[in-house]
Amino acid sequence: MSTYMKTLFAFLLATTLAFGLAGCEAEGDSNGNNPGSRISDQDNDGIPDDEDNCPTIPNSDQSDIDGDGLGDVCDDDTDNDTIPDDEDNCPLVPNTDQIDTNGDGIGDACTDDEDGDGIPDDTDNCPVTPNPGQEDGDGDGVGDVCDNCPLVANPGQEDADANTIGDVCEDDDDGDGIPNDDDNCPVTPNPDQADVDADGVGDVCDNCPNNANADQADADEDGTGDVCDVDGFTCTAGGPFEPLTAANFGATGETFGICVGCGVVSPQLVLDEMNGTFAEMNLALNVAGGTRLTVTENANTNFTGMVNIGFVTSNPNTGLLDLGVLGDFLTLRLYDDGVEVDSFTVGGGLLALDVAGLLGGPEQTFVGVEVDADATAFDAVALEFGGLISADSEVRVHDTCVQQP
Numbered sequence: 001m002s003t004y005m006k007t008l009f010a011f012l013l014a015t016t017l018a019f020g021l022a023g024c025e026a027e028g029d030s031n032g033n034n035p036g037s038r039i040s041d042q043d044n045d046g047i048p049d050d051e052d053n054c055p056t057i058p059n060s061d062q063s064d065i066d067g068d069g070l071g072d073v074c075d076d077d078t079d080n081d082t083i084p085d086d087e088d089n090c091p092l093v094p095n096t097d098q099i100d101t102n103g104d105g106i107g108d109a110c111t112d113d114e115d116g117d118g119i120p121d122d123t124d125n126c127p128v129t130p131n132p133g134q135e136d137g138d139g140d141g142v143g144d145v146c147d148n149c150p151l152v153a154n155p156g157q158e159d160a161d162a163n164t165i166g167d168v169c170e171d172d173d174d175g176d177g178i179p180n181d182d183d184n185c186p187v188t189p190n191p192d193q194a195d196v197d198a199d200g201v202g203d204v205c206d207n208c209p210n211n212a213n214a215d216q217a218d219a220d221e222d223g224t225g226d227v228c229d230v231d232g233f234t235c236t237a238g239g240p241f242e243p244l245t246a247a248n249f250g251a252t253g254e255t256f257g258i259c260v261g262c263g264v265v266s267p268q269l270v271l272d273e274m275n276g277t278f279a280e281m282n283l284a285l286n287v288a289g290g291t292r293l294t295v296t297e298n299a300n301t302n303f304t305g306m307v308n309i310g311f312v313t314s315n316p317n318t319g320l321l322d323l324g325v326l327g328d329f330l331t332l333r334l335y336d337d338g339v340e341v342d343s344f345t346v347g348g349g350l351l352a353l354d355v356a357g358l359l360g361g362p363e364q365t366f367v368g369v370e371v372d373a374d375a376t377a378f379d380a381v382a383l384e385f386g387g388l389i390s391a392d393s394e395v396r397v398h399d400t401c402v403q404q405p
Helices: 003-026 267-271 323-329
Strands: 249-260 263-265 279-297 306-314 330-336 339-345 351-355 364-372 380-403
Touching: 249 267, 249 380, 267 279, 267 380, 279 330, 323 380, 330 364, 364 380
Parallel strands: none
Antiparallel strands: 249 263, 249 279, 263 279, 279 380, 306 364, 306 380, 330 339, 330 380, 351 364
């Protein structure tokens, strides 16, 4: 081969290699990404596609107001409140209800003047009722136009009966027709003013309506007054209350006064330690008398210390005794050697505690009394059922129970 031909061949070979290498360097996608050596970034915003929350629309700040993983620039519901941005009156703040008090087209959630009176909400004394003058006659911080008692200061706007008139400027907060000064439940309607235990607190707002407790003390704040709170009540040997038994006590029943067909059936069953059994105290036709069930210590030994003693009772029809109806006919009496030493009625020291059936039966009522036996010695307790004019009534007595040191 001649020198000329060798030179020409070398030139052509070099040229071919040069063009080939240039083509390799230029090869890539339309965005300039070389698939062999470059990271994909379709929108050229400097955020790799696999990290970009909106890979096809530039958004280098990656703003995502609703935190749903989709960048704001390609999210048609920026605040994620289910209202599309083009229909949302507050597209950057969630407000599904779309409330717009002043009708200006801007949702209350993203306006600082909901009522459109020119006063920013954070300084407006009536933020949802227009009052550009901010009049506040009683100086309580609530503007006159939205104050439920504009002439008497009441910043809390209390209105127990929800009649739009503030409690501080009406004399009948609960609207039951009884002036507050005379109402035994001033913020709970009770036009009949019923007060079974006569403690001055009406039954509908009394935390222990059958036992007098004017102070409404409730140490455990469970809504049941301390004097009738029987959390964990039991009447079993070794329990908080223990049953009196036939081994040490005797039980008798009798009638008194004018009471035709009255009597006590099976009085001894109040000492058998079986809650499912019971003595029956019946009033068939009573004019001025009744029945009495008495439990006496056999050896005439007196109780000592603070004693809580009484009877677990029930009504054969409803379970619980209706103290509002039967309360006037129940009396608990204490005796010492056959002589009465004290007596108690509803509203006069008699406790009436609603308890569940001790053996899973119907609801029952413990009718008892707390007494200092050292100051008032006694060896017998009696439940008396009767009074002036009553007919066809029955009380069941399941157990006789005592709580003492």
